[in-house]
Amino acid sequence: MNSEQRLEELKRRAKELAERIGKLEDQLNNAQPTTGLLGRWAINRHGKQVLITADRPVGGWIETAYVSPDGATSEKVEEFARLTFPDQTTRPEDVPVGEAWLVDADAGDASTTNTPAVKESTGLWITGENNEGGVRAWSDNEVTLITPLIPARxxxxxxxxxxxxxxxxxxxxxxxxxxxxxxxxxxxxxxxxxxxxxxxxxxxxxxxxxxxxxx
Structure with a gap:
């Protein structure tokens, strides 16, 4: 095998490795948590937002609460595997304009951690007082989502x-x-x-x- 063939072989292996890493990252990003669930929000199979009221699922099911538009609260046991968690599956660019999230943001010359941010327009996030003080705008690729800011009550x-x-x-x-x-x-x-x-x-x-x- 000459040097040119060797280089092509290394490129092929690198591409295969990158594809495997990508698949693993997708699996990790889409994996559901199994503990520490109390107080977290999820979307059920009907597309409704529910509040999890237990720390972990039991037998594949978990207790949740749902608040209807008229303010009435109802409790329901949901099939855990059919719940989705927006903070794990959403990318900054997928967040609708107007939503508020808790985020980390890093632009190289400035950063902020665990701070509220609002998606102001397509590709643009706004935070309040950050680590350097003052208000700042961030692009999608500078933002890491932590969790949506949904009222606790x-x-x-x-x-x-x-x-x-x-x-x-x-x-x-x-x-x-x-x-x-x-x-x-x-x-x-x-x-x-x-x-x-x-x-x-x-x-x-x-x-x-x-x-x-x-x-």
């Missing part, structure tokens, strides 16, 4: 807010936005978007979705 969380009283009732750290528009974060008695700020009274009158309930 959904039965207490309005889907939208419009009036001054409704805005005032949201705890600090809440994030609201109209679909396709910029997200506003509650800081003390002020709502912040980048270097803009509004009072609760100024926010009132416009209906916005609650993307995050408190910190």
């Amino acid at each position: 959904p039965q207490d969380t309005p889907e939208t807010v419009t009036t001054e009283d409704e805005y005032a009732a949201l705890p600090e750290g809440s994030v609201v936005a109209k679909p396709g528009f910029q997200p506003w974060t509650q800081r003390g008695y002020t709502w912040i978007y980048r270097d803009h700020s509004r009072s609760t009274a100024e926010m009132a009158g416009t209906t916005r979705h609650v993307l995050r309930w408190g910190r």
Whole structure:
């Protein structure tokens, strides 16, 4: 075997190895957790968001709670293998505009960890105060998703807010936005978007979705 043939053989082996690594990564990324499930959110086979109320499955089944649009809470045992976990299967580029997530972000010259971020537009994420301070934008390839920011007590969380009283009732750290528009974060008695700020009274009158309930 001459040097040229040897090089081609090494390239072939490298390609095979890369394909095997890719398959293993897919398996790891799509693998379901088996413990530490209490309080996590999942999607059931009907496409409904359910809150897991047990730490681990038993006999292939796990206890969950579902909150209907009218606020009523119901408990149900789900087949664990048929649940999906959005934070494990979603890529930053797949997240719809307007969703809020807990993320790590690294752009080389700046980084932030375990911080709330909102998908502001296609390919663009916004975080609040990061490790270097201030507000910053990140591209999809600079973001690592940790978990979606879904209220821990959904039965207490309005889907939208419009009036001054409704805005005032949201705890600090809440994030609201109209679909396709910029997200506003509650800081003390002020709502912040980048270097803009509004009072609760100024926010009132416009209906916005609650993307995050408190910190």
